[in-house]
Every structure is written in C-alpha cells, then in structure tokens.
Amino acid sequence: MTNQTDRSFPPINPSPEALAGPAFSKPAPRELAYPLSDEQLDFFWTNGYVSLPGLFSAEEAKTFQSAADEIYNSDRVDADNHRYDFATNNKDERMLWKLDPFFDLHDVFRQAVFDRRILDALASIYGGREPRLFKDKLICKPPHTHGNPLHQDYNWWQGYPTSLISVTVSVDAATEENGCTVIYPRDPRKGFCGELGTFKNEEAWKNDPSFHPDNAVKNIAQPGDVLLFHCFTPHEAGANTTAGLRRQMFLTYNDAADGEFYFSHGEHYRRYIDEGNKAANRKMKKYFM
DSSP states (O other): OOOTTOOSOOOOOOOHHHHTSTTSOOOOOOOOSSOOOHHHHHHHHHHSEEEETTSSOHHHHHHHHHHHHHHHTOTTOOTTBTTEEEEEOTTSOEEEEEESSOGGGOHHHHHHHTOHHHHHHHHHHTTTOOEEEEEEEEEOOOTTOOOEEEEOGGGGOTTSOTTOEEEEEESSOBOTTTTOEEEOOOOGGGOOOSOTTSSOOHHHHHTOGGGOGGGOEEOOBOTTOEEEEETTSOEEEOOOOSSSOOOEEEEEEEEGGGOOOHHHHHHHHHHHHHHHHHHTTOOOOBOOO
16 A cells, blocks of 8 residues: 655665666757867866957857847846836936846857757767756846956755756957956866855955966957856956946756756846845836837
C-alpha cells in the first residue's frame, strides 16, 4: 500500500552503464557554426571572461541603438512597472536607468538574444550543449548617473546553477568616462567568494588577490562588441560622467544540462524588488507589459 504521507516523487538512480545507454535522454552536443577557438576557451577558463570585439557589425549596432531609442522614449515607460528602474542624476532628475527584462519589447532584441553567434560561443564553453536564457536586461546608464560597485553576479543568483555566464553587447561605445564594465580576471572554478545566504563578501575579497585594483581590465568597447564573463568573475562599473547614454545589453545564460530557469528567476527577481519596495513603504502597481 502506498504511504499517503509521502508526497515526494520516487528517485531515479541509474548506474553509469544505464546513463550511457540509448534510453536516457540528455542534452546532446551540436555542431557549432561560430565556436570559440581553443585559445579563447583557454583564456576564459583562466580569466573568467573572454572578449569578442566586432561580433556584431556597426550596421547591426545601429539597429540596436534605434530599437533602444524607441523603448527608452516610449510612452509605456512607467515608474510603477517592475521592468523599469530609475536613477537620479546630478541635477536630482529621475531618469530611466535600466529595463529588466527587455528583449520582448522589440524584434531586434528578440533576434539578438538568440543569435547563433552568441549561442555558439556559449555552447563552446558548455561542451557543445545549448545555452538557455536565464536573464536579460538593458542598462541605459543616462548622463551623470551611478555605476555599480565590485561584485560577483552569483550574489543575487544563489541557488541557481553555477554555469551562469553573462554576455554584454555594447549598444553604444563604452569608455572609462561613461562607466564601462571593469573585469577582475579570475579562474571561475575558484567559485563564490561570499557567505551563502547573505550578500556579504567584502571580507573574502580581502584575502583574494584577484580583486586587487592592479588587476582591473577595463572593457573599452565599440558598438557591437561583446564580452562574456562567468557569474563568479568579479566586476564593477563606474558612473557615467558624460552627457550621453551608455547602453549595454546584459544577457545571462546557463547550460541546458542544468535546466530552464528563466521564469523561475523572473519570479525571484520580482520578490526581491518587492522586498525593497516594502522597506521603502512603496507598492508597485504593475508587473510586466
């Protein structure tokens, strides 16, 4: 008789021989049209990042800029919607700083997120397996607004797979003056520096030479340039001290072997935003459009 108090599903513990058999389904490597070279892969596994300058052409970058203009200036932008995040500039003006998520707002971005040049680069790192989109955001960084302090992205993704890799696509030129991404090279296999279950990591950084300012690599980029970095790779970005926007897509993916987490993470992100709003005694009226 079945134990009615046991509401868990029965475990499956196949032997290595069974796993190798034809009956078990698993993500299969595919032939890649745009793979990373052995040199690029070695660089990634040593430093936690790899640059792909010119992955998108100047003409393609112009389409990104036009699409970003449409979204940024749309009458749908709403401070009461989770997807839009605002910042205050040096004149105390509120300006749209980030859209999270964003790719569904324009066909150009729908195509970019699933472009084979990005997916094949990631699949090279994942042993030929397909990447799965985990998160997408468009950081606009308007004039005279803040950057982000030094961190590892896994701080906010604890509990999710450690195969997470972010792909930055420069929509505008990135310079030191407008707050380019700054990478601190580090073998991603060294793992997470922080205290799990918290956002505390400053003490761990003090004992890791990877975080020393002398190791900083500034991602000075042209429109269409791409940078891949692991969720354990330390990075930061300065403020935008110029009079123009510094827009950049941040697309994060995980290995298909780990599963699909886009919607799960979306719920997690909204809960995180809600907690911040509760602390500020503010309620969001809308979710995604």
